[in-house]
Amino acid sequence: MESEELMEKIVSLCKRRGFVFQGSEIYGGLAGTYDFGPHGLALVNNIKNSWWHTNVHEKDNYYGIDSAIFKDPRVWEASGHTSGFSDPLAECRVCNTRVRVDKELGRLGVAADEKMSEEEINALFDAHKNEIKCSKCGKSDFTQVRAFNLLVKSNLGDFTSKGDSPVYLPGEASQGIYLNYKNVVDTMHPKLPFGIAQIGKAFRNEISPRNFLFRTREFEQADTQLFIRPNENKDAFERIKQERWDWYLQLGIGENKLRVKQHDNLVFYASDACDIEYEFPTYGFDEVEGIHDRTDYDLTQHSKHSGVDLSYIDQQTGEKFIPWILETSMGVGRVFLAVISDAYTEDEMNGEKRAYLKLKPAIAPVKAAVFPLVKNKEELVEKAREVYLDLKKEIPSAMWDDNGNIGKRYRRQDEIGTPYCITVDFETLEDDAVTVRNRDTGEQERVSVEELHSYIEKHL
Numbered sequence: 001m002e003s004e005e006l007m008e009k010i011v012s013l014c015k016r017r018g019f020v021f022q023g024s025e026i027y028g029g030l031a032g033t034y035d036f037g038p039h040g041l042a043l044v045n046n047i048k049n050s051w052w053h054t055n056v057h058e059k060d061n062y063y064g065i066d067s068a069i070f071k072d073p074r075v076w077e078a079s080g081h082t083s084g085f086s087d088p089l090a091e092c093r094v095c096n097t098r099v100r101v102d103k104e105l106g107r108l109g110v111a112a113d114e115k116m117s118e119e120e121i122n123a124l125f126d127a128h129k130n131e132i133k134c135s136k137c138g139k140s141d142f143t144q145v146r147a148f149n150l151l152v153k154s155n156l157g158d159f160t161s162k163g164d165s166p167v168y169l170p171g172e173a174s175q176g177i178y179l180n181y182k183n184v185v186d187t188m189h190p191k192l193p194f195g196i197a198q199i200g201k202a203f204r205n206e207i208s209p210r211n212f213l214f215r216t217r218e219f220e221q222a223d224t225q226l227f228i229r230p231n232e233n234k235d236a237f238e239r240i241k242q243e244r245w246d247w248y249l250q251l252g253i254g255e256n257k258l259r260v261k262q263h264d265n266l267v268f269y270a271s272d273a274c275d276i277e278y279e280f281p282t283y284g285f286d287e288v289e290g291i292h293d294r295t296d297y298d299l300t301q302h303s304k305h306s307g308v309d310l311s312y313i314d315q316q317t318g319e320k321f322i323p324w325i326l327e328t329s330m331g332v333g334r335v336f337l338a339v340i341s342d343a344y345t346e347d348e349m350n351g352e353k354r355a356y357l358k359l360k361p362a363i364a365p366v367k368a369a370v371f372p373l374v375k376n377k378e379e380l381v382e383k384a385r386e387v388y389l390d391l392k393k394e395i396p397s398a399m400w401d402d403n404g405n406i407g408k409r410y411r412r413q414d415e416i417g418t419p420y421c422i423t424v425d426f427e428t429l430e431d432d433a434v435t436v437r438n439r440d441t442g443e444q445e446r447v448s449v450e451e452l453h454s455y456i457e458k459h460l
Ligand code: GAP
Pocket: 171, 172, 173, 174, 204, 206, 213, 214, 215, 216, 217, 218, 219, 221, 287, 288, 289, 290, 327, 329, 330, 331, 332, 333, 334
């Protein structure tokens, strides 16, 4: 299948089956925003829970926090975002459409990125301007490239005492962790190395949001910041890189679709950086997570700008220093898209073509669906409801489905990625057993109602 066709099918399935909807759809849609529907939210939560489990629960020195979206305007000055957080933008002189120049050059195979200086990228753009066509009018008549700041302003009122800076929405979620570093040290008394984890929203005024969930203006980031002693970064960087790689495999993503890309050109705060990339249909390999060696940049900057000493004091030796930071920052929406893309499978079952999500059962939004064989036999429906409600007590994501005939229900549950479909039929009334069908193989097994829960749990 053509990769573009495949992505279209995935986007269509996401909408049809209640995973993802265009934001503000009934008003024509707001560019760069998406809403998660019932099954999408369940999958997002399963991904986030898996991440949290690995990065907080399974570690003994990581602490979870949740910081406020609105932050003092000085945070973004200290972090360097008000001056250095921009993408190279040019405008079509004919229809005023904006283009993100590094991405357009990238499509031509010309290496360029948002970290280049304005002069460097203008020189490259001048050399290739005639090969780039405006996506709207098709002309090649563009302005000079300029840096376009990605921070989104709010009009939150109470900022006059802090100067005239607006209160920005977070350009990256991680700043909330740096602001709470001292709070965690003072209340939890952790010894270095220790980590702080957070899943939080980020907002970016992306010039051209595109590729479905890949580049949006509002998204969630799952971040860890590991606080370490100065110069103890090298081994720890390699270790967290490996840990993050292993997590993607654990999530069920195929190893052949993943790679690590080392950065040659570093963002303003990093001394070493790499991305974990997934090979998306249509877009090819692209970043799902950034891993950054941020040295002492963040805490030094926030110490300077806030006037609060953010040094760490080693209680045993009395040493005082600003810890260095190793960051992992994963885009939840991008990982969601990678998971769905990886799971999307087409095959033939019983002579019929079908599409299904071969999700790892542990992260499937619905773990089991219960069907009554027919809808018009009261006794049968009653029994099926009883089986369903009992199962739901143990497996909350179990779902009731009596819409359409059995074949349609299987197709629908396959597309949602439900690993087990349970049919209550006339025999159930006799033998108190149900038919359990396996999503991947289509094989059916008779299981007693009494053992149903443990059967499903065992297979999950
Ligand atoms: N604190 C570091 C940081 O924000 P980043 O590489 O800019 O680093 C981290 O972002 C992750 O956030 C990326 O790997 C990506 O998965 C996700 N991300 C960044 N911009 C995004 C966007 N416009 N839409 C969706 N996800 C995005």
